[in-house]
Amino acid sequence: MSALNVPGIAYGGDYNPEQWPEEVWAEDVRLMREAGVNMVSVGIFSWALLEPSEGVYDFSRMDRILELLHENGIAADLATPTAAPPAWFFRKHPDALPVDKDGRGLSYGSRQTFCPSSPAYREAALRITGELARRYADHPAVVMWHIHNEYGCHNAECYCDESAAAFRRWLRARYVTLDALNDAWGTTFWSQWYYDWDEIIPPRATGAVPNPTHQLDWRRFCSDALLSLYKAERAVLREAAPQIPATTNFMVMYNFDALDYWRWAPELDVVSNDHYLRSTDPESEIDIALSGDLVRSLAGGPWLLMEHSTGAVNWQPVNRAKTAGELRRNALAHVARGADGIAYFQWRAAKAGAEQWHSAMLPHAGTDSQIWRDVVALGADLKALAEVRGSTGTAQTAIVWDWDARWAMEMPSQPSSELRYLELARSWYEPLWREGVAVDFVRPDADLSQYRLVLAPSLYLVDDEGAANLTGFAERGGTLAVGFHSGAVDANCHVRLGGYPGAFREALGVRTDELFPLLPGESHGLSGGGTASLWSERVHLAGAEAVTSYTEGPLTGIPAVTRHTHGTGTTWYLATHPDPTTLAALLDRIRGEAGVEPVRATPEGVEAALRRGPDADYLFLINHGDQSAEVEVRSDATDLLAGKPVEGGTVTVAAGDVVVVREPRG
Numbered sequence: 001m002s003a004l005n006v007p008g009i010a011y012g013g014d015y016n017p018e019q020w021p022e023e024v025w026a027e028d029v030r031l032m033r034e035a036g037v038n039m040v041s042v043g044i045f046s047w048a049l050l051e052p053s054e055g056v057y058d059f060s061r062m063d064r065i066l067e068l069l070h071e072n073g074i075a076a077d078l079a080t081p082t083a084a085p086p087a088w089f090f091r092k093h094p095d096a097l098p099v100d101k102d103g104r105g106l107s108y109g110s111r112q113t114f115c116p117s118s119p120a121y122r123e124a125a126l127r128i129t130g131e132l133a134r135r136y137a138d139h140p141a142v143v144m145w146h147i148h149n150e151y152g153c154h155n156a157e158c159y160c161d162e163s164a165a166a167f168r169r170w171l172r173a174r175y176v177t178l179d180a181l182n183d184a185w186g187t188t189f190w191s192q193w194y195y196d197w198d199e200i201i202p203p204r205a206t207g208a209v210p211n212p213t214h215q216l217d218w219r220r221f222c223s224d225a226l227l228s229l230y231k232a233e234r235a236v237l238r239e240a241a242p243q244i245p246a247t248t249n250f251m252v253m254y255n256f257d258a259l260d261y262w263r264w265a266p267e268l269d270v271v272s273n274d275h276y277l278r279s280t281d282p283e284s285e286i287d288i289a290l291s292g293d294l295v296r297s298l299a300g301g302p303w304l305l306m307e308h309s310t311g312a313v314n315w316q317p318v319n320r321a322k323t324a325g326e327l328r329r330n331a332l333a334h335v336a337r338g339a340d341g342i343a344y345f346q347w348r349a350a351k352a353g354a355e356q357w358h359s360a361m362l363p364h365a366g367t368d369s370q371i372w373r374d375v376v377a378l379g380a381d382l383k384a385l386a387e388v389r390g391s392t393g394t395a396q397t398a399i400v401w402d403w404d405a406r407w408a409m410e411m412p413s414q415p416s417s418e419l420r421y422l423e424l425a426r427s428w429y430e431p432l433w434r435e436g437v438a439v440d441f442v443r444p445d446a447d448l449s450q451y452r453l454v455l456a457p458s459l460y461l462v463d464d465e466g467a468a469n470l471t472g473f474a475e476r477g478g479t480l481a482v483g484f485h486s487g488a489v490d491a492n493c494h495v496r497l498g499g500y501p502g503a504f505r506e507a508l509g510v511r512t513d514e515l516f517p518l519l520p521g522e523s524h525g526l527s528g529g530g531t532a533s534l535w536s537e538r539v540h541l542a543g544a545e546a547v548t549s550y551t552e553g554p555l556t557g558i559p560a561v562t563r564h565t566h567g568t569g570t571t572w573y574l575a576t577h578p579d580p581t582t583l584a585a586l587l588d589r590i591r592g593e594a595g596v597e598p599v600r601a602t603p604e605g606v607e608a609a610l611r612r613g614p615d616a617d618y619l620f621l622i623n624h625g626d627q628s629a630e631v632e633v634r635s636d637a638t639d640l641l642a643g644k645p646v647e648g649g650t651v652t653v654a655a656g657d658v659v660v661v662r663e664p665r666g
Helices: 022-035 060-071 087-092 119-136 161-175 178-185 212-240 261-267 284-299 326-336 370-384 403-409 421-435 464-475 502-508 580-594
Strands: 010-015 039-042 075-079 142-146 272-274 303-307 339-344 397-400 439-442 453-456 479-483 510-515 523-525 531-533 537-541 545-549 559-566 569-574 606-612 616-623 629-632 650-653 658-664
Touching (some): 010 303, 010 370, 022 370, 039 142, 060 075, 087 119, 161 178, 212 261, 212 403, 261 284, 284 303, 284 326, 284 421, 326 339, 326 606, 397 421, 403 421, 421 439, 421 580, 453 464, 453 580, 464 479, 464 559, 464 569, 479 502, 479 580, 502 559, 502 569, 510 559, 569 580, 606 629, 616 650, 650 658
Parallel strands (some): 010 039, 010 339, 039 075, 075 142, 397 439, 479 569
Antiparallel strands (some): 510 537, 523 531, 545 559, 616 658
């Protein structure tokens, strides 16, 4: 985020003035200044207006928009409009439209209606990108390039013949020879051996279950295909304006798993994310924290919240408005997790189009509305937090997160179709969040030297390097806790023979010879209290000690949770899914033995998060409860939002409120 030339915390949203008469624009910028907006994203869906026909450009509207923003001290995050090609493009290039798994060709008429492997699309996208780059490379309003929008949101996979050819090229680069591919894919099974590269097709709809390694490589290819488009546009922009940083908005959200963001993040100058709440989630504040910690980990530091909502969205079965104080809590919770910018979709609520019922900073009701009053108040809050910009996290605990493992575990023909990667990860994350424990997310092969505790809730697939890195962490004195069905397969989705949990058997001091997944609604009692659901397995101790065993069912007396000394460290194996209370108590014991403490002791319902600057710590306290709470802080602390010193070494956090405290260090 240090690359972004905007003072303090960036604040704004998607601005689409082309949807409104030009006489509205002056009111827009006046109200932006009233709200404290200092950056907006422009041009995201403007391709049809910028290039009304092939090779014919009209930048007059964009010229006026950028000039108006600059005159009013508002920076522009200028987008390449390539997420929504115009109708004329598809009339000329119908072969650029995507094809679904069933072979059904899709039409244009919405957004992201292109095949990621289409040469015609790539050529047209780079052409409009080049025109934008050359025209606005030196424009004083432009502080960042916004490349595309939400890559893969609607077209992560295309199964057309062009995609098939691109997939084969990707496979040849990965495996070089057909013998290597056949070995990696295990194609002796079901007579799937390939004798010619042209025999390989995408995993289209077929009569039975496709080859799992074929499916996994397809997911990897689809992520890389979109990444290649991003990198191609970025190269054009860098050639024209190397001084302007570039981003694209990730979607680290509950239902989106199309892209391997560990591969994407190093390619962004500024990592940004879109985040929207689920109306069905009664504790969506946990999802905000989890996704914020994950994005901060991807960025390796501060990041930018590119989109979220002031109120209801338009794409869920029921789209609820936010309750009193929720807009403020949501935004500041993202800042607490490392966001150095807060932006919304969108500035002015649309009166027409597919997203006309999506909330905005300036709602349909106008300025005489609670949303507008909250937006203005948030702008003042963010201005008061300007010094927080650039500060980092302080975690001693890491959760292993891997897209390959997520894709592989959720494929068909698993021992249980009930396993959901994100739900398992959240079930381990939630107790830490409730206790105020700082958490980073890491790849299996990450540098773990700064952590005391590493948790791997769900790591079905792990390559040899990642497995050695995690077990080596414990061997050198760390504490490693591993969840069930982890280490089962290698990077090619081949089962690791000799017993489960495969790659982690020796380090965990256990060996499982049979899996006993539980039926929906089924549970078994555990010694010491509590129940286990979802999964069980016949664990044999091979050096480990049993911490908890089953008290009923076919595995009565068999260990369900084990603990082992490995090298100079400790390893734990959770061979089942304990109920939330039991899991929380277990994780509390594990982190206690590892020497991991919360960032601050707080009453129940008060979220605590810490950002560390060069001279001070910034403690965020967010009260999600209905009672006020007292929290101890340093006696020389300052309440940044109230703009005054803290008295008596404690702060009061009212119900539904947020307090941010600066505590000098040293």
